[in-house]
Amino acid sequence: MYKQLMLDAVMAREKAYTPYSNYKVGACLLAKSGKKYLGCNVENAAYTPTNCAERTAFFKAISEGERGFEAIAVVGGKDGEPLSPNCTPCGVCRQVMLEFCTKDFKVILGTPEDFKVYTLEQIMPYAFTPAEL
Numbered sequence: 414m415y416k417q418l419m420l421d422a423v424m425a426r427e428k429a430y431t432p433y434s435n436y437k438v439g440a441c442l443l444a445k446s447g448k449k450y451l452g453c454n455v456e457n458a459a460y461t462p463t464n465c466a467e468r469t470a471f472f473k474a475i476s477e478g479e480r481g482f483e484a485i486a487v488v489g490g491k492d493g494e495p496l497s498p499n500c501t502p503c504g505v506c507r508q509v510m511l512e513f514c515t516k517d518f519k520v521i522l523g524t525p526e527d528f529k530v531y532t533l534e535q536i537m538p539y540a541f542t543p544a545e546l
């Protein structure tokens with residue numbers, strides 16, 4: 414199952430809009446409903462409005478009514494080069510994951526051929542969560 418999510422993330426990456434960094438990222442988010450949501454990074458000339466692939470996938474899913482999530486696969490790297498083994502979600506995306514996911518949410522990183530499965534708690538320890546409020 415994780416391998417398929419990685420392959421779907423590779424497919425999502427093909428749509429990345431990255432004229433400024435040429436660093437293309439794809440994500441495949443698996444909801445508890447069983448539905449998958451694809452996301453890519455979408456850059457902007459003003460830089461700050463850039464949206465990461467992970468958040469694109471989350472916001473698509475949330476806006477479709479999804480609220481429970483199992484896992485997300487993320488792949489990335491420079492356009493025209495092999496996928497990076499080190500494309501990990503930025504801090505903002507980790508915080509967005511915390512808003513909608515439990516600590517055992519799975520984050521799959523690496524490449525379809527060589528990936529590791531982390532929990533959200535592993536990649537975002539000591540987090541500020543909605544439980545505080």
Ligand code: THU
Nearest residue numbers: 434436438454465466501502503
């Ligand atoms: N980026 C993502 O989409 N997700 C990540 O996990 C890391 C970074 C994007 C943002 C920007 O468009 C480009 O990669 C370079 O930072």
